Structure formats: C-alpha cells, structure tokens
Amino acid sequence: MTDFATFASSRTARLVGRGLLVVLIAFPVIWVLFIANGTSFGSAVSDPKDFLITLLNGLTAAALYFVVASGFTLIFGLMRVVNMAHGAFFLFGGYIALKVQRGQVGEGGSFGLSSSQVGLFQWVLPLIAGAAAVAGLGLLMQQLFIRWNQGQELRQALITIAVSIIMADQMLAHFGGVAQDIAWPGTFDKFVNLHVAGVQYTLTRLVIAGIGLAIGLGLWLWLKKTRTGMVIRAGVDDRAMVSAMGINIQLTFAIAFLVGSALAGVGGVIGGSFASLAPGVDANWLLNSLVVVIIGGMGSLGGAAIGALLLGLTTNFAAAYLPADYTFYSIIFTFVLLAIVLAVRPLGLYGRPA
Amino acid sequence: MTENAVTPGAAPILRLRGVGRRFGGLDAVSDVDLDVGPGERRAILGPNGAGKTTLFNVISGDMPATAGTIEFLGEDVGQIPASGRSKRGMGRTYQKSRLFLGLSVEDNLYLAVLGNQTGHLRPFRRSRDGDIRERARELAGAVGLQGKCDALVGSMSHGEQRQLEVAMARAGDPKLMLLDEPASGLSRGERVALTDLLLELDPSITLILIEHDMDVALRVANRVTMMHDGRKIVEGTPDEIRANDLVHELYLGGRVAGAEEDGA
Numbered sequence: 001m002t003d004f005a006t007f008a009s010s011r012t013a014r015l016v017g018r019g020l021l022v023v024l025i026a027f028p029v030i031w032v033l034f035i036a037n038g039t040s041f042g043s044a045v046s047d048p049k050d051f052l053i054t055l056l057n058g059l060t061a062a063a064l065y066f067v068v069a070s071g072f073t074l075i076f077g078l079m080r081v082v083n084m085a086h087g088a089f090f091l092f093g094g095y096i097a098l099k100v101q102r103g104q105v106g107e108g109g110s111f112g113l114s115s116s117q118v119g120l121f122q123w124v125l126p127l128i129a130g131a132a133a134v135a136g137l138g139l140l141m142q143q144l145f146i147r148w149n150q151g152q153e154l155r156q157a158l159i160t161i162a163v164s165i166i167m168a169d170q171m172l173a174h175f176g177g178v179a180q181d182i183a184w185p186g187t188f189d190k191f192v193n194l195h196v197a198g199v200q201y202t203l204t205r206l207v208i209a210g211i212g213l214a215i216g217l218g219l220w221l222w223l224k225k226t227r228t229g230m231v232i233r234a235g236v237d238d239r240a241m242v243s244a245m246g247i248n249i250q251l252t253f254a255i256a257f258l259v260g261s262a263l264a265g266v267g268g269v270i271g272g273s274f275a276s277l278a279p280g281v282d283a284n285w286l287l288n289s290l291v292v293v294i295i296g297g298m299g300s301l302g303g304a305a306i307g308a309l310l311l312g313l314t315t316n317f318a319a320a321y322l323p324a325d326y327t328f329y330s331i332i333f334t335f336v337l338l339a340i341v342l343a344v345r346p347l348g349l350y351g352r353p354a
Numbered sequence: 355m356t357e358n359a360v361t362p363g364a365a366p367i368l369r370l371r372g373v374g375r376r377f378g379g380l381d382a383v384s385d386v387d388l389d390v391g392p393g394e395r396r397a398i399l400g401p402n403g404a405g406k407t408t409l410f411n412v413i414s415g416d417m418p419a420t421a422g423t424i425e426f427l428g429e430d431v432g433q434i435p436a437s438g439r440s441k442r443g444m445g446r447t448y449q450k451s452r453l454f455l456g457l458s459v460e461d462n463l464y465l466a467v468l469g470n471q472t473g474h475l476r477p478f479r480r481s482r483d484g485d486i487r488e489r490a491r492e493l494a495g496a497v498g499l500q501g502k503c504d505a506l507v508g509s510m511s512h513g514e515q516r517q518l519e520v521a522m523a524r525a526g527d528p529k530l531m532l533l534d535e536p537a538s539g540l541s542r543g544e545r546v547a548l549t550d551l552l553l554e555l556d557p558s559i560t561l562i563l564i565e566h567d568m569d570v571a572l573r574v575a576n577r578v579t580m581m582h583d584g585r586k587i588v589e590g591t592p593d594e595i596r597a598n599d600l601v602h603e604l605y606l607g608g609r610v611a612g613a614e615e616d617g618a
Contacts, residue, residue: 227483
C-alpha cells in the first residue's frame with residue numbers, strides 16, 4: 001500500500017496519468033474524424049454532412065442542458081441547497097405549459113396537437129405560464145421549508161427529495177402516465193438550409209440554441225452588471241459576511257430561488273416541446289443537471305455552460321459514432337466523462353472549495 | 355503615543371458588565387467589565403486562548419453572551435443581532451480575512467457602503483449609485499488602495515487585503531471599530547504601514563483592537579486591557595502595561611506562576 005502511495009505521487013506516475021488522459025481525449029476525436037469503422041455514418045472526413053448534424057445536435061442539446069442546470073447551479077452556488085426537486089420542477093413546468101396550450105388551442109387528435117394548429121403566441125404564453133408557475137412553486141418551497149433549515153444541507157436535500165416524490169406522484173395522478181408533448185408553433189417547425197455541406201437543419205433546435213444563448217447572456221449580465229448580481233456573487237463567497245453588512249440575504253435567497261426555479265420551468269417547456277413529458281422524465285433531468293454541474297463545478301455559471309457543452313456533445317457523438325452493434329452502450333460515455341473530469345478536477349472544472 | 359486624549363468621566367461608548375460566554379463546560383469569557391470611552395484606542399492583549407476573539411464576537415453580536423450586559427451608546431444591545439449592531443455604528447474585521455475574493459476592491463467597498471443603506475437589491479442603477487461608487491473609491495483611497503480599485507481581491511497581497519478590511523469596517527461610518535489582529539501575518543514593512551494607517555484614523559472613531567504584536571498594539575493604543583483564561587486581569591496605559599510584571603510573565607514566560615493579580 002505504501003509502495004503504491006509512493007508510486008502514485010511519483011513523477012513517473014504523473015506522466016503515465018497525463019498520457020492516459022491524452023489518449024482518453026485524443027482517441028475519440030481521432031476515431032470520429034478519421035476512422036469510425038462500422039458506424040452508420042462513417043468518419044467525419046468521409047461524411048461531413050452527418051458529422052455537422054451530430055455536432056449541431058450536440059450543441060443544441062447542450063443549450064437545453066444549460067438552461068436547466070444553470071438554475072440548479074444558481075441555487076446551489078448561493079445557498080448551498082442541492083435542490084433535488086429540480087427535475088420535478090422541470091416536469092411540472094412542462095405540464096403547466098401543456099395544459100395552457102391545450103386550453104388555448106383545444107385537445108387536438110389522438111396524438112395531441114400538430115404544429116400547424118399552433119401559433120407563436122400559443123407557444124410563448126404557455127412558456128411564460130410554465131416558468132411563472134414553477135417560479136412560484138419554488139419560492140413557496142423555499143419559504144415554507146428551506147428557509148427554516150438554513151445551513152443544514154442534508155436536511156434541505158432530504159426535504160427537496162420529499163417534495164420531488166410527492167410532486168411526481170401528484171403529476172402522475174393529474175396528467176397520467178402516457179407521454180405527451182407540447183406542440184411547437186408552426187413558425188418554428190420547419191427545416192432551414194444552412195448552406196454548409198447541404199445540411200437541412202430543424203429550426204426548432206436552432207431556436208433552443210438561441211434561447212439557451214439568450215438565457216446564458218442574460219444571467220451573465222444580471223450577475224456581473226446589476227446590484228442584485230453583485231450581492232449574489234458576494235454571497236457565493238461568504239453568505240454570513242453579506243448578512244453581517246446589513247444586506248438582506250433572505251431576500252437575495254428568495255430571488256435566487258425564484259429565478260433558479262423559473263429556469264427549471266423554462267427548461268421543462270422547451271424539453272416538453274423538443275421531446276416529451278412523462279413520468280420518469282423528472283428523474284432524467286435531475287440526473288442531467290447533476291452531471292452538468294458536477295462536471296462544471298457546483299455553483300459556477302461558466303462551469304454549467306462548459307459542463308452542458310461536454311455532456312451534450314458526448315451523448316450525441318457517442319450515440320452516433322459507436323459501431324452500430326454497440327450504440328446501446330452510448331449512455332456509458334456520460335459517466336466516463338464524469339469519471340475523467342472528477343479524476344482530474346475533483347471539484348469540477350470551475351469548482352471552488354466551499 | 356496617546357494623542358487621542360480621553361475625556362475622563364465622559365459616558366462610555368461601550369460598557370460591558372459581567373459579560374461571559376460559555377461553550378458547553380468551557381468558560382471562554384467570564385465576568386468581564388469593560389468601559390471604553392469615545393475616541394479611545396483600546397488594545398486587548400493576551401495569550402492564545404485568552405478569550406479575546408470570543409469577547410469580540412460577543413460585542414459585535416456574532417454570538418450571544420451567556421451572561422452579563424452589553425451597552426453600546428447607552429443602549430442595551432444584548433438582544434440585537436450583528437446586523438442591527440452594525441447599523442447602530444459598530445464595524446469589525448475578523449482574524450481570518452472575510453472579504454469577497456471573487457469581487458474587485460471597489461465592489462467589496464460598494465457592498466459595504468450599500469449594507470448600511472436601503473434598497474439593496476434594486477435591479478437597476480439609480481443616480482445615487484454614483485455616490486456610493488464615489489464613496490467606495492474614497493474609502494479605498496483612505497487606506498492607500500486608490501490605484502487598486504479594479505483589482506480582484508483574491509489576487510492581492512495579504513497586506514493589501516488587511517488594508518481593505520480596515521476600509522470595509524469604516525464603510526458604515528462606524529462610531530466603534532473592532533479590529534481582530536489587523537497585523538497578523540504581515541511583513542515588517544506592511545505592519546508599519548498598517549500602524550500608520552490606524553494612527554491616521556479619524557480621532558472621533560473609537561477603536562478596539564486585538565493584537566499579538568506588542569509594537570503595533572502599544573503604539574496605537576492609549577489604553578490596554580490584558581486578558582488571560584477568559585478574564586480581564588490588568589488594565590492600564592501602555593506604559594503601565596510595559597512595566598507590569600504579570601504581563602512580562604504571561605508574554606515572556608519570565609517567572610513561573612504564583613504572581614498575585616495586581617490589576618490596575
């Protein structure tokens with residue numbers, strides 16, 4: 001054991017470790033670009049069109065991961081509350097939007113509404129309604145349960161788990177167990193010609209990317225340029241000191257929880273339009289958010305962006321560029337990514353000790 | 355050395371009677387009486403574990419006292435939390451730096467100024483914002499950090515961070531400043547700069563400082579309280595303290611135990 005410890009801290013071991021890391025990163029890149037034997041597309045060099053589509057899929061998925069995870073990381077960074085109900089908030093936001101949309105347009109056929117029946121406003125209003133409902137719910141949860149357990153992180157995490165379980169059951173009772181989706185407005189549901197390698201790409205995915213970028217930019221400006229943002233950044237460094245200065249930290253917490261929950265709601269509406277809403281989706285999105293913030297570093301907005309990009313690209317490339325017989329195993333790569341990041345940076349790429 | 359003459363008989367700005375703080379079975383501070391007059395520079399000395407920082411925490415409201423009364427400006431503040439005491443005119447620094455390392459010097463001071471005003475979280479800037487910025491830069495200038503306003507605090511030297519802490523404590527226009535080991539971990543040059551900074555402070559601000567460095571403490575203070583094992587044992591002017599045998603014993607380990615408590 002001590003022999004191993006001496007070895008592990010030796011220079012040779014570090015070199016071996018670095019070498020291994022380079023191979024782990026370089027091999028998938030080389031594989032996708034030049035080899036890709038037995039995959040459905042072939043290598044990027046031989047089939048640039050599908051490579052580009054996969055890349056865009058990865059980036060747009062990353063945008064959605066970012067929207068959801070940024071809310072999670074905002075709450076954690078400031079309050080050290082791991083909101084395990086974030087996935088349930090996501091699903092709840094989606095269901096509210098679905099109800100509002102059906103209320104506006106009607107129930108549609110047996111497969112729900114089609115985009116041709118839905119106007120832009122009939123998607124934007126449900127988006128706002130979903131986000132607002134979840135923001136209110138998040139604030140309520142924070143004020144009723146979280147606030148009184150300040151600093152007791154385990155207790156807070158358990159409370160949010162309880163909330164998520166209750167919500168999951170209630171949603172199953174009210175919205176049923178069948179997968180449903182929010183209809184995109186006809187304006188978005190078409191293909192656009194990118195004029196690169198003849199790629200026709202869905203506008204809806206580009207809209208998702210646009211929303212992700214807008215939210216990222218908005219959050220960045222909010223945190224860097226406004227007074228509330230400055231108080232939040234100061235609170236991330238030292239909550240007690242902010243409070244000791246006479247600044248109302250409770251109000252800051254409430255604002256952070258409101259915004260963080262609203263982001264889960266926005267994510268739920270986009271996710272419900274892009275994929276579908278069903279029991280179990282909440283757990284998936286909680287897991288996605290956790291993976292993103294663990295990769296990026298808990299509490300860091302930049303980290304959430306990088307984490308979302310890495311997760312989005314990894315899942316999409318793994319699914320597309322594994323040999324056809326093995327695509328079933330693509331999910332493993334998410335956790336390989338997680339393991340590599342944690343081995344090199346245990347606090348995540350941008351993580352700082354609490 | 356004692357240029358800030360204390361008016362004898364003036365009502366004390368801070369008045370402690372029988373103050374104690376118990377942690378489980380340990381009396382960290384017990385039965386401390388303290389009168390600090392307006393404009394006074396008081397140093398609190400004592401070996402490690404004497405209860406100096408605990409006394410500070412109790413005065414500033416970071417932890418409640420378990421016994422005794424604390425009066426600040428004639429008002430019993432025993433039940434008022436730290437933020438309320440800060441609003442009434444107490445400013446303090448901590449032994450371990452408590453600055454916002456991810457923010458710039460100006461932003462740190464901005465928040466400190468803001469803390470004592472209303473409308474903290476207004477999302478948009480008002481014209482008054484310029485005044486706060488102005489005040490933040492002024493405070494930075496007063497501690498010799500005028501050229502460092504945009505520097506990230508985490509990237510500054512320890513000495514500069516200590517200077518910034520003094521500026522932070524001054525932001526709320528305190529009547530009483532509590533400085534917990536402002537010179538700890540500083541180089542000799544930095545200590546001299548900090549001592550000068552403290553000597554230049556507005557004489558109307560009352561100052562209490564905990565300091566291990568006797569040179570700094572005795573140069574800045576015009577009155578010294580010596581603590582040992584949670585109790586106040588000696589109190590007097592720097593000259594009296596220098597001449598006191600008990601102080602020599604505690605600090606220099608001169609003679610061994612048995613010295614009677616001949617508190618001034």
